[in-house]
């Protein structure tokens with residue numbers, strides 16, 4: 001990993017920086033245990049749209065997909081791996097022009113009693129571009145279309161977008177969105193895609209993503 005450390009005052013890496021293909025970073029994966037790589041565990045991969053990520057709460061809790069292809073490891077397993085320790089999360093993003101971006105930041109993940117809330121310190125949440133951040137930081141529960149815990153009182157982000165995610169305002173990121181091979185003309189469709197606003201923007205459907213965790 002060539003991580004970008006957030007919240008430590010470091011400059012953003014150049015946007016066009018190329019990284020090795022994610023498959024090489026991650027290595028062959030025949031089962032969950034072989035997904036471990038230098039203490040990092042892959043918890044999510046998108047690359048071809050072969051798996052439907054618009055799943056209900058129970059599926060996001062238990063995990064789904066193909067460990068050799070696209071998959072979601074499952075919130076319960078992620079919580080089990082991280083325990084109550086503070087941890088690191090890495091996100092690798094690829095666009096359709098050969099550009100890659102890699103971020104990593106400290107997180108804490110709560111259990112199901114907190115709807116698997118992601119706890120981010122204020123500097124990290126601000127660096128990530130969160131809309132509203134209290135001095136004590138940001139606590140962001142996980143949401144699916146059938147369990148709405150997002151920070152929008154008037155909206156169900158998982159329903160109006162797609163997939164399960166730590167939705168705040170609906171517009172920050174969604175790496176579990178619908179996989180698009182080309183940019184849909186309809187705005188209503190486009191917003192359902194896989195996006196990371198601070199990198200390629202709100203309406204750019206990413207080509208590939210990987211998420212990794214590491215207990216610290």
Ligand code: MYR
Nearest residue numbers: 089128130131132168169170172
């Ligand atoms: C908002 O303002 O809408 C909320 C901003 C939230 C920023 C943090 C989202 C990062 C989620 C990364 C996945 C973590 C996996 C353990």
